[in-house]
Amino acid sequence: MFIRAYLRASTDEQNADRAKTTLEQFISEHGQRIASYYTENISGTQLDRPELNRLLTDTQANDILLVEQIDRLTRLNDHDWKQLKRMIEKKGIRIVSMDVPTSWQALDNNALTHNDPIIKAVLDAINNMLIELMAAMARKDYETRRERQRQGIETAKANGKYKGKKPDTERHQKVKSYREKGLSLREIAEATGYSRSQVCRILAG
Incomplete structure (x- = not known):
């Protein structure tokens, strides 16, 4: 076992x-x-x-x-x-x-x-x-939180206060920098805390 x-x-x-x-x-x-x-x-x-x-x-x-x-x-x-x-x-x-x-x-x-x-x-x-x-x-907890988030965004938009989520440009730059240095996707993921799929999306962006 x-x-x-x-x-x-x-x-x-x-x-x-x-x-x-x-x-x-x-x-x-x-x-x-x-x-x-x-x-x-x-x-x-x-x-x-x-x-x-x-x-x-x-x-x-x-x-x-x-x-x-x-x-x-x-x-x-x-x-x-x-x-x-x-x-x-x-x-x-x-x-x-x-x-x-x-x-x-x-x-x-x-x-x-x-x-x-x-x-x-x-x-x-x-x-x-x-x-x-x-x-x-x-x-159920996930769906409830998603619905509350949606309602909050709609309220913020209606009040002209919604700006959306800003990307973490500093961490994204680290990903690209590590890639330029020749690190593998796994090594980059371990160094930055991202998953490998997230690393791929950042590099493709």
Whole structure:
């Protein structure tokens, strides 16, 4: 069993590594250790994510996909969430999230559920239900914030105060400078905190 931690932040300004210490402490308390980390700055509403795809490629049956919260894994719409779940189930991966206590049983090699199929079936059903609920709440939270943002922009436009989001020209210039020095896309992404897809967009701009 390998524990693979997935760390995601939505925007360039957020630090996707923020939860690393918290996850390490959580796993240590369960007598386990994290085998590898997959970190990226990308929206959870996107199904196609480079680091998540790499994690799914690397994993084998019974490996654990560890997240701080379910919303770090998904803010997907229903169709895309079902597709991601199928991918996870096909690989035989178990999701462990700090905000879903029933998922923690996967970390305990001596858990009673391993020897009692009835208890295991009941807890698995409860666990799946809670993960579904948290995934739905994550999507709802995203949609609510988007709607409030839209309303705020419309109000600002009506009042002549909306100027739009300004690009971080200094960071963009760093990306181009690193590229001119011969750094790879991966190296630039690590140096600037952007995802590789964001680096590509900046270089193409």
